Amino acid sequence: MSAPARLRMEAIDKRFGATIALDHAELELGAGELHALLGENGAGKTTLMNVLSGLYRADGGRVWIDGRPVDIHEPRDAIRHRIGMVHQHFELIGALSALENVIVGDEGGGLQLRRDRQARAVAELARRFGFELDLRARVASLSMADRQKVEIVKAIYRGVDVLILDEPTTVLTPGEADVLLGTLRTMAAQGLSVVFISHKIAEVLGHSDRVTVMRAGRTVATVRTSATGERELVEMMIGERLVRTAAPPPRAADDTALLRVEDVNVAGRGAAASVDGARFSVGRGEVVGLAGVDGNGQRELVEAIVGLRRTTAGRIEVGGRDVTSAAVGERLARGLTYIPEDRMGDGVMPSLSVAENLVVGLHRFVMHGGFAYRPAAIRARAVAPIADYKIPADAATPVGVLSGGNIQKVLVARALAIAGHGPTKLVVAHNPTRGLDVRTTEFVSGCLVGVTRAGGGVLLVSSDLDELMQLSHRLLVIFRGRIVADIRAGEFDAYRIGRLMTGGSI
């Protein structure tokens, strides 16, 4: 290329306190290019793009646009330089309409909000890229795919030459993902520089012109997609060859059901139930996966099984015992334990120590008598799990300072300890490896498989289809609160499952 690249990020440094998030990271983008930013979780991809979009301020380095150095200190600067970003966790306002979400901040001036005029402009823009959007709809009522469209339109509305998307296919089915990536290709063809962040190699190999690989805050290499392959990319991503080892053991014929869910209904907002007639079981030594697009009732179903939410009909049995109206504590006592999706919100108590977080939930079974809380005993209890799970902290360290991956290890250790205590060993895990790097992901998956080896069962609810297909003996699909399929390993077909996830038929 003789002309200067449209965008260049040079030697970008960023620290958060003592943690180095970016270490002389680099990126180079040309016009009309579809560029992938690849790396495992925690490599620094999102941080780098947040610097570019003005959300974070770099501690060092320069950004060049069309050969000229620019300063980007806040989002407004990025917008001025025609850089737009679609974040992984959508930054939308549920209570407002799609139109309002798109135009807020650039309403077209004046004292009065001119909705109709803006609506026409936005609709025109959406049509240019093949989007169909109901602008009047409240964003909270839109599907994930539609919300993503609103986010994209929001970014383009302000006029962009560079469009960044952070893990855009995480919330989409395989079919929807293909459509999106096709749209990105169209945008690139129209002259936009499009960057998308991903940790999925297949996606990157199939849909990009060039790939930049990041690892531990550094840029490892930038290569033309056509000139590289999976092995090479994996090696660049994690610095060594790694084969996914966790896989479920062959299941012995055993009819003991550890968990039985029969015709369970859970109330939802308004008239529609969020879970409708769910019926399935998890057997001894079995990993049962539950696939579905976020927001189709998985959360409500899981919370009902665990005891955080009431059912309006049906029956839940753990180890043969009816627990439908049992409190959470009772279910824990039976050995039914939960690894929640939101580890900071529902999982740990950040100011309490690692030892205390390891024992909470278990405490009712191990603390007896008056003045039962003995700090020394609790710290002693934590020594083994800290070593076994390789948690790099002291028993007395407040859990909140640990990284996401290590916090997840604490939650897994706790869950397995509780499961080990009860008559039944049943672990319900919701997105247990979300946001974790490859090594920790392998570790956690291994722990879950280990549960089945020890005669327990796992209900694995995940939005990561690859993970589900790798680990499950059986795979259920949930759509609009109903279980629409129960597929055995060996018959897994990603596209078919994807269609079931969005209501298509087999």
Add this chain to the structure above:
Amino acid sequence: MTALARRRLADATKYVVAAAVATVAGALVIALMGGNVLSAYRSFLWSSLGTAGGFAQTLNKMCPLLLGGLAVGMARRAGYFNIGVDGQIYAGAIAATGAALALERATTPALAVLVVAVGVIGGGLFAAIPGALRAWWSVNEIFVTVMLNFVAAFLTEYLTTGPWNDVMAGEAITRLIPDAATLPMLSVRAGSHVGIFIALAMAGVVWLLIERTRWGFEVRALGDNARAARVAGIPTARITFAVLIASGALAGLAGAIEVTALHHRLILGLTPGYGVMAILIAVLGQSQPAGILVVSFAMAVLLVGSDSLQRSIGLPASAALVFQALIVLSVLFVDARRAVRPS
């Protein structure tokens, strides 16, 4: 210096800064009121710590402040704001006075203990209302406790001017409770009563409860992350209810002691805003009994000292509230600056 020592030093600096702010603000106000700053401060400290009578006053005032601070602090550990300590003090005082007057002719040897126990229950029951509402209906306790403050104050006004009124003694004052129902004095000459020992004992009890029992562990877990506590099987509704009742009981105890040890009757104005001060005491003491102990002592010194300043230069009692608020705000400021610059 180890990380822990560094943190302790930073904490100490916080309080030094706060004390400095208060001293400077105080000096300003004294100067504005036309007084001599140095002699004012000298008489301030002398009147609260230097004389036997003054020190007794300080201890007497420390009692409801310490109990109130413990009440608010305990609720804070569970994540709740009990703004209703004034109302609960009145509730305890009303219950204790009622029991004492009803048992006027009784000859139970431990009448005082019984009367105080009734006061404790009274405070606890009064706090059961916001407790239940928060535990099972998720109604925010801040508003309910504040409203109940007014209810309790009006009830006290009614009782002290109406059915229990001592016509001879004055407007809003009840009859004296029987001698057998009063708590003994520590030093009759100085004027200090045993309430301070009860309060100190309660500080120890609260510490044991929160730091060394399973229940206390659950309270702390709830206060740190209520949702995660539910996931861990902690019965959050029951704990919420119990904690708020316990909080009210501590405040009720304060009210009962004021009646049985200090005034020997129920009066309107029994609590000149102890409940409000208790909030700030708990915040400054970081909801820990040890910190609350120190801060409530300092607050008592502040109150008795400013009483003397009121007599000498006309400084109104409300100044104490202003100083307390300024101290909290400067502590919050220092906290925030420290968070921005991580060590």
Add this chain to the structure above:
Amino acid sequence: MTLFVDPELLRLMLTMAAPLVLAGLGELIMERSGLLNVGVEGMMAVAAACAFLTMLKTGSLTVAAATAVVAGIALALLLALYAVALASSQLTVGLSIFVLGTGLASLLYRVVIGVTTVTPTTRTLPSVAIPGLAGLPFFGTVLFTQNALVYLALLLVPALAGFFVLTPLGLRLRAAGENPRALDTVGVDVRALRYGAAAAGGALIGLAGAYLPLAVTGAYSDGMIGGRGWLSLMVVIFGRWQPGWALVGAVLFAYTEALQFKLALVTKAIPPQVLLMLPYVVAIVVLVRLYRGAEPPRALGQPYRRESRV
């Protein structure tokens, strides 16, 4: 029975509702932008003291009201400073401002007035009969012979409602309370918005504080705010964060107040203190019935840190 809908009673109701409406709308503006202000009671106290003392010294109702507005803005900006720039716990700061305001009000009064045997008083805001409309039966008395601040309060309700829905600034304010990061990513200055909301809200709360001495009693006493600041928090929840319904809430509480007042005049059977308790008990009961389903702005009370790792 006719006591309950007596035009004089209803007129008193609206007069008593004005401070609740003003403070409620002020708090509503702040909360819609994401700022939780539990210090309203203290802010109103300082505003009341300032208004009364200024009135005493200058004899001008306008200047007195202006002083109260300034006081309200100052304390609200103090809260905003802690909440926005320092990301402190808004509940703790709010409670400190409550104590600070309450103490400061009393302190100011005593410093200026000193110790007197006769309580100083001033004249109050006169009621203005709206020509033509004041002659109407029933509504003439109830609605059209009120003081200027009542009219202002009532007019502010639709004005604020329109502001939120029809103006770009109103849209941004609503967004700031729901998802400040979303607003930040499109380049809107969230901090400035919140400071602005605090100033506007503080002004109204200050005006509400001034109302009691300037329009009702003509005097100042400690504790005269009587929980109305706390009630305004309730008014916002009752109104589900909408100006129109907040007005309904304020009027409801004011009705209980006015009713209690009239009942005290009419019957000696009920002890006066029990009647005085009534509005507070009603407030609790109403809150309990209402609490389900009240959806606050999603970012209410949470400090916004741009660089916090999501």
